Amino acid sequence: MTDTPNGWPQGFHAWTGRIGLREESGDDLSLIASDRPCTSAAVFTRSLFAGASVLVNRRHAPVQQTRAVVTVAKNANVATGEQGERDAVEIAGLAGAAVGASPEQTLISSTGVIGRLLPMPAVRDALATAAQQWSEHRDASPLDVAAAMMTTDTRPKTSAATVGHARIVGVAKGVGMLEPDMATMLAYLTTDAEVPADLLDTALRTAVDATFNCLSVDSDTSTSDTVALLANGAAGPVDPDEFTAAVAAVCLDLTRQLASDGEGATKLIQVTVTDARDRAQAKRVAKAVVNSPLVKTAVHGADPNWGRVVMAVGKCMDDTDIDPGRVRVAFGGLEVYPQHAGDDQLALLTEVMKQPEVPITVTLGTGTAAVTVYGCDLSAEYVRINADYTT
């Protein structure tokens, strides 16, 4: 249902440029904007230390008319106090002006190191270039923008879907500090569908709940998580149900790309918990499994140590209705508990765990709810990347 976008929906344009935050060459500043008014929806991190960009956006988001998005990569502008907030306000103003949007219509994101002030002279220079070039050179592709948003991502993430005469095009970034709560690191969806703001909001929240909020790379929640959906109506109205499904499909595709590219990841882990009391219980148990460092390292080494999955389920100590005697655990179609795996089965399990996607299913026997969450294995490379990130 999703495909790779080779352009933006009608009326959307983009530009990328360089502040100089990225040590090596490469763009670290990006702008996406619609040439006509938009309805919009957005969700942000619930972190208590939400960044300055998120704080500024929260004041503008209720207007639901975002038509421009500016992103700074490699510096999160978080824990930077009042100066950081003044900087975010200034960037939103300059970026909006460059593309003909008011500050209230401009969403700002920043992602990278926490606790460093932005080099504002360089940021102002880059935004002045953007203003000069916007009318003639606003031809950056979704792939260009996704690349300019990257921090330790190894590849840009984009996805698209068609709904009626309209397109939905999304870009995302995020590899570590990735257990979103309300939204993931950064993901923007644009569409030329004509969608009322309330439907847009519902479609986005429904999709985020089942996709980005079911993603975890390392159980650390970012201070900058933002997902936004901008609709400019250029392609006319679409069927609401089809639109909602298409938004969910693009979010799921991006979520899976984010999980697969988790810092140091070599495999995607997909944990489905079924027969749970309610969705909250299913998600709690699924997250306990997908976040367990011992499950993650076993998957990394294709070590058929399935006992770690029951250990992780056992950590949900407040779910006292879970009875070990009714729990079932399977890898792919291969049940490992309570059926005791013989040596033949362990060899088969090793093969399942060597695949690029490892599906784990836990049947709780406490009800009928189900949730799937997405994560990745834990490798020595994750340690290497994060042991010297700022230095």
Place this chain on the structure above:
Amino acid sequence: MTDTPNGWPQGFHAWTGRIGLREESGDDLSLIASDRPCTSAAVFTRSLFAGASVLVNRRHAPVQQTRAVVTVAKNANVATGEQGERDAVEIAGLAGAAVGASPEQTLISSTGVIGRLLPMPAVRDALATAAQQWSEHRDASPLDVAAAMMTTDTRPKTSAATVGHARIVGVAKGVGMLEPDMATMLAYLTTDAEVPADLLDTALRTAVDATFNCLSVDSDTSTSDTVALLANGAAGPVDPDEFTAAVAAVCLDLTRQLASDGEGATKLIQVTVTDARDRAQAKRVAKAVVNSPLVKTAVHGADPNWGRVVMAVGKCMDDTDIDPGRVRVAFGGLEVYPQHAGDDQLALLTEVMKQPEVPITVTLGTGTAAVTVYGCDLSAEYVRINADYTT
């Protein structure tokens, strides 16, 4: 206040032997027993998948007369169903008989791989040897027993303290799957103090709450956690307050040894949260920091990326009384937030983070409670150890 034990308290003896679960040579079975009746206290894992040994112990612990402890290393006897429980009952019976204790007076522990039945013929042979040798060769030292309990531990953990004319001697093991809740992997304390069972219970629970329950290596809670304290009275009565303090000191010493020897660990991380609303909030925030993979990897690489500490505090999203404007963060005596660290300070911070013990202090400003928790850094070695544990 603590020291290294060179023997057991009066009236306690020990023996170690080999079942053959440990691939390389080395003992994997141990027995500790008192030659006279004891009062006892014990706490166990809250895991929903508590192992067969824990299930059996829970039935006996309320009697508070444990005088013998038998430990099997390298196989946890967890997720092994009714057969596993029958095996645990049989081992407790045979081990107790070997040292002259009833099954109800015998505590059994097992630690290692989950989901494998014990090789009972070999276990029975080893326990028969124990029964033959107990009267003549019950001369294993605390260090011998701690070594026989090890799984991926790199060194045995022992600690002792003197209280009045009595001694308290403790042994422990645990390196991974180590975020105890109610108790740590395995820790046994013996004393020849004469202590009523209710004081023993209070002293143990108080100590465990501030020590083992404040320890986390990888946020994974074991299915086998057990802490027990046996008192045989051979040295007569002691001052209750001094006794309680001495038990806490031994537990803290063992906790610090466990954290330092966390799987792949190169450093101990000590996170103190002060000025919190209550102890629960302080512990929640401290655990969020000490368990953050991004904080752990930064400490590993001595990367002065202090922003990850505020990120981890920000994850405690239900603590809405925490105001980023009142939070303070320091490494050792070096404040890094809200004071913005210049390059000089970052260089100093790097030096602090290179030490074998890295102390992090978070001042919340929501009250007056404080808690210290203990953890370790995350290294590539943790991944290596756990990517091929069973194979």
